[in-house]
Each structure stands twice: as C-alpha cells, then as structure tokens.
Amino acid sequence: MSKKVRHVLGLSGGKDSAALAIYLKQQNKNLNLEYFFCDTGVELPEVYTFLDKLEIYLEKPIKRLGSKKDFFHHLKMHNGMLPSPKQRWCTREMKLKPFEEFVGSDRCISYIGIRADEFRDGYLSLKDNITPKYPFIEDGLIRKDIFNILKSTVGIPEYYKWRSRSGCFFCFFQRKEEWIGLSKHHPEKFAQAIEIEKREGGEGYTWIQGMTLEQLLEHKEKILSNSKIRKQQSTKDARSWQDILIEDGQDDENQACTICSL
Numbered sequence: 001m002s003k004k005v006r007h008v009l010g011l012s013g014g015k016d017s018a019a020l021a022i023y024l025k026q027q028n029k030n031l032n033l034e035y036f037f038c039d040t041g042v043e044l045p046e047v048y049t050f051l052d053k054l055e056i057y058l059e060k061p062i063k064r065l066g067s068k069k070d071f072f073h074h075l076k077m078h079n080g081m082l083p084s085p086k087q088r089w090c091t092r093e094m095k096l097k098p099f100e101e102f103v104g105s106d107r108c109i110s111y112i113g114i115r116a117d118e119f120r121d122g123y124l125s126l127k128d129n130i131t132p133k134y135p136f137i138e139d140g141l142i143r144k145d146i147f148n149i150l151k152s153t154v155g156i157p158e159y160y161k162w163r164s165r166s167g168c169f170f171c172f173f174q175r176k177e178e179w180i181g182l183s184k185h186h187p188e189k190f191a192q193a194i195e196i197e198k199r200e201g202g203e204g205y206t207w208i209q210g211m212t213l214e215q216l217l218e219h220k221e222k223i224l225s226n227s228k229i230r231k232q233q234s235t236k237d238a239r240s241w242q243d244i245l246i247e248d249g250q251d252d253e254n255q256a257c258t259i260c261s262l
C-alpha cells in the first residue's frame, strides 16, 4: 500500500517562511502541514522567541530538527575552518542533512516561501521524492504582502530592527553594521564569536574576509556613519521601524540559503 504524500514547511525564523505558514493556515486548505525548524543550536535568541510565538498562532508544534553533533564538533571536523560563503558546510551539515533525514524516503511536498517579486532558487533537494511548491509565486504575493500578514498576526521578528536575516548569531552573511548590532544587542554572543574566531579560526580564518571582529570594532564609527548615510532617508522621518523596514528595506538574502533565512 502506498504511503500518503507528506506536506512539509520549513521555518527558518525569518519573515517569509513564517508568513507562508500563516498564509496557508488562513487559507484553510487542510493540508495537514508538518512544520519544522533546523536548529543549529547557535541561532539568534530572537529566532527562538519568534518561533515560540508562531507555534502558538499555528496551534501546532514546530518540530525542532538538528544535527546529532553541535556546531563545535563540525568545526573541528573541518579543521577549524570557519564556515564562509564559499565553504558553507554549516548549512549542509546542520540544516540540509537534518531536513533530508526528517523526510527520509517519503514522498513529500516542500512548501517554500519565495515571493513573486524575487528571483532566487529555493533549496532544491536532489532527492526525487521531494517536490518543491511556491504558493507566494503561484498567488503573486510580494514583500509588502508578507509584512502585512505578519503585522496582522504574530508581528515582525524583533531582530529586523538591527539585522536583515535570521540564522546563526555569527552568520558570515551579516553586514558589518549587523555585526556591530550583535555587539550591542547581544554582547555575550559577540564576545563568543570573537572567541571562536581567535581559538578556532587560527589559520587566518576570520568571520569577515580580511578583518577580525576586534578590528571591526576599531572601525565601528566609520562603519556606522557609512551605514547611516545609506539609510539617510529613513533617519529623517517619523515612521515606525516596522514601516521603514517595509517601505525602504531591501532583501539581500539572495546569497544565503533559503533554509537558513527565508
């Protein structure tokens, strides 16, 4: 007897996957969705808070998946080579593998929150039992719609005040000003990232190419002032940070894996 097709939706702690889960629930299509989150154990604290909130709204548990070994084990296995855009072992080991194990050989449809106004590929599993589905593209939902869905339900994740994507606190995809944001909002996490860089980076590996986090702090004023110039318009008006984010914000997540930050 053939098994039923599973419907799965991966939540990253980011806005698009959360909005997709809410959107599909509101559509009441009775998909019996299985929600999951691939937890690296080193995510931003706000991600965990947001997922708890979302879980209450969805009225269904978000299954926490994870690698059997922690980040530091994998770091050791990669000879202390910090993950980077070119060496993204973290995504492979701690996000993609747990997802593929979760699905196993079951036939499943994986719902992905890529929007109609962006051009990027979701994680396309090479496993032929997993079929991706893009409801926002099919229904023509764009960035503004996603924020409206969140604003009217669980709210926008708090980290968007200072960072443009979810994921690990030390994610190498964050901009320099976001690293400075980490030092302000989570000084203990920033200190931990420095420690990892010093202890494990060893062979010249740094989180930011060509610069240590301590050097970043030395250039803090200049980085912040450059960032302020870029955001000049938003500093002049009296809109809330949520409205500024919706109206002026840009998504530069394209380079990051959708399973981490969508």
Ligand code: SF4
Pocket: 040, 083, 088, 090, 091, 094, 095, 166, 167, 168, 170, 171, 172, 173, 256, 257, 260
């Ligand atoms: S969020 Fe960043 S550091 Fe974490 S697994 Fe994804 S790419 Fe790697």
